[in-house]
Amino acid sequence: MARIADEVIERIKIEVSLQRLVESYGIALKKHGxxxxxxxxxxxxxxxxxxxxxxxxxxxxxxxxxxxGSVIDWVIKTQKVSFRHAVETLRKDIPALAASPTPPAATTAPNPSALSADLESHQLLDQVIDYYHQTLLASPEALDYLQSRGIGNRELIERFKLG
Ligand SMILES: [Zn+2]
Known part of the structure; x- marks a missing residue:
């Protein structure tokens, strides 16, 4: 299993309110200094x-x-769980940590390394069509195949950007 980042543990210890945890466990707290x-x-x-x-x-x-101890020790002791389990439970209280570790932006482009990610979707589609079209034109076997299917007119192929 992957190691829990120290940063995650430190943020949980600071950002998750211990007072709230203790009170939600049913313990009345009184101010004392x-x-x-x-x-x-x-x-x-x-x-x-x-x-x-x-x-x-x-x-x-x-x-x-x-x-x-910290909020993590509190959860370990009250819920009788492991350190890892306590951390996984508490990180859900911090929205930034509860989110998937993969930034959402990375999933919008199908292949960001080959194609510019900021293109409008229709431009992206054109780029993909062009790519396959150029691949076709560079492939004598594919052109032969099209010829055998009666699509031998190069002008026609280029006009409809066959790929
Ligand atoms: Zn005690």
Missing amino acids: ADLIGHCPFHDDKTPSLVVSPKSNLWHCLGACQTG
């Missing part, structure tokens, strides 16, 4: 010991767990 605190879901938490920092987008359990 610059941080937010709530009940830790990973141990029997009587006093709120889960600290979420919106500034650094990191969480930490000050109670029994003594653990913490």
Whole structure:
């Protein structure tokens, strides 16, 4: 399997809101200075010991767990999934990362290396017809074939751009 780019991981850690993830998991967070605190879901938490920092987008359990991390660690722990699975889940929250890695522009031209990609479609078609027409004119076998089919008139071939 392809390696997940470091850039993708870094963007997820910064851009996916940890506060939103924690709250959507059903944990009420209260403001506590610059941080937010709530009940830790990973141990029997009587006093709120889960600290979420919106500034650094990191969480930490000050109670029994003594653990913490990024949004990715949060998903791994709450959904019991692998690191890769957590990254694939979270990248869907970032539109730029959720999109296909292939830029959409590359799919508009059938063969961008041979033909200019910015041509209007009818020009492109003409170019393709010309290409096959020139190929035909350069091929004695093809001309012989046409002659055998009764289409031997060169003028006719060129007028209708047979290919
Ligand atoms: Zn805990």
